[in-house]
Amino acid sequence: MALVNDHFLKINDTYLFVDIAKKVNAFCVSHPKTRVISLGIGDVTQPLCPAVIEAMHKAVDEMGTKESFRGYGPEHGYDFLREAILRNDYLARGIRLDISEIFINDGAKSDTGNFQELLRWDNSVGVTDPIYPVYIDSNAMIGRAGICEKGRWSNVTYFPCTAENGFVPQIPDRRVDMIYLCYPNNPTGTVLPKEELRQWVNYALRNDTLILYDAAYEAYIQDVTIPHSIYEIKGARRCAVEFRSFSKTAGFTGVRCGYTVVPKELTASTIDGSRHISLHQLWGRRQATKFNGTAYVAQRAAEAIYTPEGKKQVRQTIDYYMGNAAFMREALGQLGFAVYGGRNAPYLWVKTPKGIPSWKFFEEMLYGAAVVCTPGVGFGPSGEGYFRITAFSERDDCREAMQRIASWMKGG
Numbered sequence: 001m002a003l004v005n006d007h008f009l010k011i012n013d014t015y016l017f018v019d020i021a022k023k024v025n026a027f028c029v030s031h032p033k034t035r036v037i038s039l040g041i042g043d044v045t046q047p048l049c050p051a052v053i054e055a056m057h058k059a060v061d062e063m064g065t066k067e068s069f070r071g072y073g074p075e076h077g078y079d080f081l082r083e084a085i086l087r088n089d090y091l092a093r094g095i096r097l098d099i100s101e102i103f104i105n106d107g108a109k110s111d112t113g114n115f116q117e118l119l120r121w122d123n124s125v126g127v128t129d130p131i132y133p134v135y136i137d138s139n140a141m142i143g144r145a146g147i148c149e150k151g152r153w154s155n156v157t158y159f160p161c162t163a164e165n166g167f168v169p170q171i172p173d174r175r176v177d178m179i180y181l182c183y184p185n186n187p188t189g190t191v192l193p194k195e196e197l198r199q200w201v202n203y204a205l206r207n208d209t210l211i212l213y214d215a216a217y218e219a220y221i222q223d224v225t226i227p228h229s230i231y232e233i234k235g236a237r238r239c240a241v242e243f244r245s246f247s248k249t250a251g252f253t254g255v256r257c258g259y260t261v262v263p264k265e266l267t268a269s270t271i272d273g274s275r276h277i278s279l280h281q282l283w284g285r286r287q288a289t290k291f292n293g294t295a296y297v298a299q300r301a302a303e304a305i306y307t308p309e310g311k312k313q314v315r316q317t318i319d320y321y322m323g324n325a326a327f328m329r330e331a332l333g334q335l336g337f338a339v340y341g342g343r344n345a346p347y348l349w350v351k352t353p354k355g356i357p358s359w360k361f362f363e364e365m366l367y368g369a370a371v372v373c374t375p376g377v378g379f380g381p382s383g384e385g386y387f388r389i390t391a392f393s394e395r396d397d398c399r400e401a402m403q404r405i406a407s408w409m410k411g412g
């Protein structure tokens with residue numbers, strides 16, 4: 001008899017966005033004439049830019065002739081893309097990496113979820129709270145997170161990020177083996193100033209902690225003082241992995257391409273502490289066994305983002321989304337909401353009025369204004385009393401959503 005991995009039974013069998021979709025469907029059934037505006041799900045809406053489309057067409061044509069057809073590629077990615085990443089995302093910011101430290105992936109979700117596999121099941125885990133659910137769930141699946149009671153996992157250390165601490169997590173006063181940081185942050189849309197990030201790196205170096213740094217929203221940073229990469233901090237090469245994705249940068253959510261940086265100095269210890277094992281080597285080995293590379297067409301598409309036209313076009317789309325964010329920040333602020341984030345990230349994190357619980361507010365706004373948000377508590381206990389609004393929508397929808405919320409709040 002095949003026995004199930006019972007750690008899977010401890011995690012929610014539905015995903016936050018499935019719960020939301022169910023509630024929205026119920027509303028649509030009872031209000032068939034109402035058009036619901038969704039500011040909820042974190043998917044992009046604008047099409048791929050022309051430079052990317054052109055590169056993809058060309059790559060598809062290459063696949064159609066014997067001479068230029070490509071089969072299995074190198075499992076860690078093609079050098080044309082790794083070189084473009086190295087030059088544009090790192091050397092241009094004064095960060096030196098070796099090309100072999102860049103592992104092309106099929107999106108950051110896979111790698112942020114998979115990387116923990118290199119670490120023993122009994123390492124302790126720390127996360128900022130609220131958080132992208134993948135980090136905890138992937139640890140829970142192998143039993144590292146303990147058991148979940150009232151939305152809290154017994155073996156996870158939570159670093160609350162709330163309006164009270166300005167969304168800056170407090171450095172723990174004891175050792176944690178693995179820590180997930182995501183900046184710019186999903187869901188709060190807030191960023192970590194360089195000085196704060198430096199403190200996390202120093203903490204990690206002192207405690208032999210591994211930082212798993214998710215920089216999926218790096219392209220949305222507007223403030224020049226905010227770090228784009230954790231490797232802008234001295235010593236980070238010895239304590240951090242960095243995950244990047246073209247999903248939000250260039251609308252690749254349906255194309256699937258990103259990358260993970262694993263520096264060669266990065267190690268984890270054997271249980272008796274006698275040896276330090278290279279995580280670069282282990283990750284390479286893991287990928288060689290379980291991953292066979294990202295599609296050639298997707299990698300050519302990603303390469304095109306780094307051309308002069310590609311850069312300009314990608315920037316235009318990001319500016320469009322950030323225009324939405326600025327517009328909604330202003331509108332919600334005028335309605336008296338306490339609004340956070342949205343300056344260096346495509347997310348607004350908003351306090352519910354009068355401390356209404358997240359799900360209750362979600363339903364009230366759905367039924368009162370036919371606007372969908374994401375309940376903050378879905379991202380962790382510290383998200384209770386907040387909701388998330390995304391800037392990934394059409395400007396006209398943002399306008400109409402804000403008008404509807406305004407007239408609903410005024411009781412009209």
Ligand SMILES: *Cc1c(COP(=O)(O)O)cnc(C)c1O
Pocket residue numbers: 042106107108109110112132182186214216244245246247248252253257258
């Ligand atoms: C969207 C997102 C990603 C990227 O996921 P992909 O698999 O690359 O599409 C990674 N991390 C966070 C926090 C995200 O919100």
